[in-house]
Amino acid sequence: MNPSLPFFVLASLSVFSALMVVLSRKPVHSVLYLIFCFFTIGGHYLLLNAQFLFAVHIIVYAGAIMVLFLFTLMFINMNKELEPHKTNLIKVAATVAAGCLLIVMVGVTKGAESLAANSTRTDVGTVANLGKALYGQYLLPFELISILLLAAMVGAVLLGKKSVE
Amino acid sequence: MQLTNRSKIVVNKEMTFAEKIYLPAILSGLLITIKHLFRKKVTIKYPEQTRPVAPIYRGWHVLKRDEQGRENCTACGLCAVACPAEAITMTAAERKKGEEHLYREEKYAAVYEINMLRCIFCGLCEEACPKEAIFLTDRMVPSDMVRSNFIFGKDKLVEGVESNTRIDISQRTTAHRHQ
Amino acid sequence: MEFLLIKFVLVVIVFVISLGIAAYSTYAERKIAAFLQDRVGPDRAGPFGLLQPVADGVKMFMKEEIIPSNADRLLFILGPCIMMMTSCMTGVVIPWGHGLEINGTFYPVQITDINIGILYVFGVVSIGVYGIMIGGWASNNKYSLMGAIRASSQMISYELAMGMAVIALIMTTGTLSIREMVEQQHGFHWNVFTQPLGFVLFIICAFAECNRTPFDLPECETELVGGYHTEYSSMKLGFYLFAEYINMFISAAIISSLYFGGYNFPFIDQLGFSPNILSIVGTLIFFGKIFFFIFFFMWIRWTIPRFRYDQLMHLGWRTMIPLGILNILGTGVYVLYKNGQLHF
Numbered sequence: 077m078n079p080s081l082p083f084f085v086l087a088s089l090s091v092f093s094a095l096m097v098v099l100s101r102k103p104v105h106s107v108l109y110l111i112f113c114f115f116t117i118g119g120h121y122l123l124l125n126a127q128f129l130f131a132v133h134i135i136v137y138a139g140a141i142m143v144l145f146l147f148t149l150m151f152i153n154m155n156k157e158l159e160p161h162k163t164n165l166i167k168v169a170a171t172v173a174a175g176c177l178l179i180v181m182v183g184v185t186k187g188a189e190s191l192a193a194n195s196t197r198t199d200v201g202t203v204a205n206l207g208k209a210l211y212g213q214y215l216l217p218f219e220l221i222s223i224l225l226l227a228a229m230v231g232a233v234l235l236g237k238k239s240v241e
Numbered sequence: 242m243q244l245t246n247r248s249k250i251v252v253n254k255e256m257t258f259a260e261k262i263y264l265p266a267i268l269s270g271l272l273i274t275i276k277h278l279f280r281k282k283v284t285i286k287y288p289e290q291t292r293p294v295a296p297i298y299r300g301w302h303v304l305k306r307d308e309q310g311r312e313n314c315t316a317c318g319l320c321a322v323a324c325p326a327e328a329i330t331m332t333a334a335e336r337k338k339g340e341e342h343l344y345r346e347e348k349y350a351a352v353y354e355i356n357m358l359r360c361i362f363c364g365l366c367e368e369a370c371p372k373e374a375i376f377l378t379d380r381m382v383p384s385d386m387v388r389s390n391f392i393f394g395k396d397k398l399v400e401g402v403e404s405n406t407r408i409d410i411s412q413r414t415t416a417h418r419h420q
Numbered sequence: 421m422e423f424l425l426i427k428f429v430l431v432v433i434v435f436v437i438s439l440g441i442a443a444y445s446t447y448a449e450r451k452i453a454a455f456l457q458d459r460v461g462p463d464r465a466g467p468f469g470l471l472q473p474v475a476d477g478v479k480m481f482m483k484e485e486i487i488p489s490n491a492d493r494l495l496f497i498l499g500p501c502i503m504m505m506t507s508c509m510t511g512v513v514i515p516w517g518h519g520l521e522i523n524g525t526f527y528p529v530q531i532t533d534i535n536i537g538i539l540y541v542f543g544v545v546s547i548g549v550y551g552i553m554i555g556g557w558a559s560n561n562k563y564s565l566m567g568a569i570r571a572s573s574q575m576i577s578y579e580l581a582m583g584m585a586v587i588a589l590i591m592t593t594g595t596l597s598i599r600e601m602v603e604q605q606h607g608f609h610w611n612v613f614t615q616p617l618g619f620v621l622f623i624i625c626a627f628a629e630c631n632r633t634p635f636d637l638p639e640c641e642t643e644l645v646g647g648y649h650t651e652y653s654s655m656k657l658g659f660y661l662f663a664e665y666i667n668m669f670i671s672a673a674i675i676s677s678l679y680f681g682g683y684n685f686p687f688i689d690q691l692g693f694s695p696n697i698l699s700i701v702g703t704l705i706f707f708g709k710i711f712f713f714i715f716f717f718m719w720i721r722w723t724i725p726r727f728r729y730d731q732l733m734h735l736g737w738r739t740m741i742p743l744g745i746l747n748i749l750g751t752g753v754y755v756l757y758k759n760g761q762l763h764f
Contacts, residue, residue: 104557108495111550131539139546140579143553143572150557150565202535203596236737264620267724274456274723284460 083123090116103149107142114138128203296412299362299377302355302393303400303408307345310402313374316350323369328359346372353398357382357391376410430531434511441714442665443473449665449718456722480658488651492558499555500652500659506548507666513537514673515599517683517703520696529703530599537598538586541674542579545629548667549575552631552638555660556648567647570729571638574628577736578635582625584744585618588751589678598674602682607689610681614754617747619679621740626671628736631664633721637729672713673706680709 093113100106114137121130210218259265285292294300305313316333334351336344343349366375385391400408447462447469454461462469487496517529534540549572556568592614593601605611612619628635639647646652649660676682683702691698727735756762 102492104492104495108554127534127536128539131536131543134543135539135546135579139543139549140576143546143549143576146550146553146557147569147572150553150569267720270723271719274719277458278452278455280458282455282460283458286460286463 083120086116086119086123090120103152104146107146107149110145111138111142114142125202126206128206294379296379298379299364301378301380301382302360302366302398303376303378303410304350304353304395304398305374305376305410306400306402306407309342311341311343311345312349312399313345313372314350314353315346315348315372315374316353317348317371319369319371320366320375323365324360325363325365326359326361328356328361329366330354330356350395353395355393355398357393358388376408376413378408378410378413380408426527427531430529431512434516434531435508438508438511438666438669439662441669441710442662443477445665445668445714446476446661447472448714449721452715452718453722456719477658480655483654485654485656486651488560490560491651492560495554495558496651497656499551499558500656500663501551502554503548503551503663504659504666506544506551507663507670509544510541510667510670511673513540513598514670514677515602515682516706518695518699520699528599529699533597533599536596538590538596538601538678541598542583542586546575546579548663551660551663552648555652556638559648559651561651563644563646563650564648567638567640567644567650570640570644571631571648574631574635574637574732574736577733578625578628578740581621581736581740581744582629584741584748585615585621585625586678588618588744588747589615589622591748591751591755598677598682602677602684605681605684607684608681608686610679610684612679615679615747615751617743617750619675621744621747622679623675624740626675627717627720628732630667630671630717632668632717634724634727635732636726637732640726668714668717669710672710672717675713676706676709682706682709 090113093109093116096109097106097113100109114133118130118133118138121127121133307313316331318331318333321327321329321331330352331350331354332352333348336347336349362377364377367377382391400406450472451461451469453459462472465471465475487493512531513534515528515530515533519526519528519530521527552571552575553568556564556566556571559565589601589611590596592611593604595601595604601611627633631638637647638644639649641647644650649657652660683699683706685702685705688698688702693701753762
């Protein structure tokens with residue numbers, strides 16, 4: 077068996093589901109395809125021996141954030157009539173913006189071939205190694221992000237509090 | 242205006258800490274329910290067990306026969322008149338020659354029907370009967386799926402001729418007499 | 421090849437046991453409900469009504485299958501499938517016993533011991549909510565949708581608090597693998613003694629995640645007819661109901677392995693039996709613990725009334741999560757003290 081076969085199966089599935097996110101007519105179907113897409117991306121993490129990342133990806137993205145997406149979408153009555161009319165200018169602007177994003181992404185991956193994935197190390201993504209990396213080498217960015225999240229949490233609590241009359 | 246001295250003034254008092262964390266309340270609730278786990282069950286498993294009924298219970302009617310197996314009923318209609326629920330209907334017929342062993346009097350009920358859905362089991366038919374022909378017994382009226390099956394004709398009301406198919410009402414009559 | 425065969429046999433056994441226990445949980449639920457209410461419960465099918473689950477199953481299969489004409493057909497069918505699949509998947513990482521040593525080879529009684537064990541459980545549980553959401557939405561019924569929305573918001577809220585409780589546990593045990601956690605509780609060193617608050621938080625969240633009373637708002641009959649499974653009939657409804665019982669079994673197993681020592685029992689070393697016998701006894705005791713927790717789930721159900729929705733959210737966000745954070749802080753101090761890095 078070709079060792080890269082699982083990768084190609086997963087990759088084609090993720091591309092397919094990502095396309096279906098855009099092409100589906102019903103918004104709920106789009107979200108479900110997006111969830112499926114997240115699963116296939118999680119599969120890629122597994123192929124890279126990053127089990128912890130896989131689990132967190134599934135719990136946080138597929139399990140929590142997408143539930144909230146679905147949650148909001150179920151409330152919204154998506155009718156054809158209610159859809160705002162898009163002018164040609166907006167369409168052109170959207171195309172240009174998306175094209176720019178594509179260029180940026182391609183540019184990012186351009187230098188990636190020098191960082192060939194070291195697939196011989198099987199313990200690279202385990203919890204212990206990840207923890208050591210986060211609390212050792214990347215301690216400052218990690219703590220900064222946690223402060224950012226704390227700020228967001230405080231904000232959420234403030235919003236959630238009953239307003240004082 | 243105070244009608245009784247049992248009224249209670251509702252106080253919306255602040256809960257104490259122990260009440261606020263709910264867990265003690267939940268635990269006491271759990272204790273109450275677990276006690277019930279070991280209590281005697283109140284269920285009566287009906288077809289096998291039956292609830293004990295009083296000797297003068299008023300259930301499924303019976304039309305009695307006399308000692309020679311002749312029907313007591315003479316279709317006088319007093320029971321139907323007495324019936325407050327108008328559940329009883331009957332058609333009278335004259336006794337033919339050669340039917341003396343079937344009917345005690347010259348007149349008998351060719352059709353005798355009690356609508357068990359209307360009957361309130363008050364026992365007034367029994368009180369009204371001059372011939373000691375109708376009695377209420379301690380048998381329950383069984384359930385059924387069809388309304389028409391609750392109109393009991395003579396097939397379900399008249400007792401059998403043989404001694405083992407007779408319906409015993411002695412307890413009821415003695416209870417009657419003792420009053 | 422032999423490895424695969426053993427794993428396959430284990431998978432089949434765990435699957436059959438989960439289904440069997442779930443089936444008899446329905447019977448136990450009805451019996452316990454009856455006993456707690458001074459009744460007798462089902463006793464007609466077989467001796468003591470023991471064949472009742474079989475009768476229920478046959479009934480479910482025989483019922484007419486109805487798919488509402490305006491429903492999203494594919495998703496309508498997908499809903500119960502996801503629900504059933506996710507609830508069966510969780511049993512994979514639970515260590516059912518220490519293991520048997522046959523001919524010098526050690527066979528652990530566990531399907532797989534992945535190093536993210538407990539996170540795997542969380543991942544699968546968080547997928548489980550899609551079964552309810554998709555089913556409720558696809559039914560095209562307002563009550564179903566309400567049930568689905570309630571289910572999703574409830575499960576997300578309580579997943580957080582559950583995660584907090586488990587984080588504190590991970591801090592004391594230093595591992596994510598459920599097997600290692602169980603091994604550390606050897607004898608009577610159960611985690612419930614070091615993590616009492618965490619245990620209370622975890623079990624409350626487990627109730628909420630299983631949609632059991634007092635958190636059964638998604639299928640709250642008094643308000644929502646049948647909740648998310650209003651439109652379901654036949655075995656698809658059966659799948660939803662059945663998955664709830666499998667979930668209950670699995671959460672009982674997880675609670676007993678995380679906090680009550682799993683297959684460990686007190687005085688395990690003083691008995692002096694051979695390791696294999698001890699392992700079998702341990703598995704039996706593990707199942708005893710599971711049955712106790714299943715009973716506890718039912719006991720609670722027939723004792724406490726249902727929460728109101730705002731009370732549910734209030735409890736989840738304003739009580740459970742702050743308590744969870746407090747527990748994490750306390751555990752941090754405890755861990756430091758235990759390691760001798762903190763001096764008073």
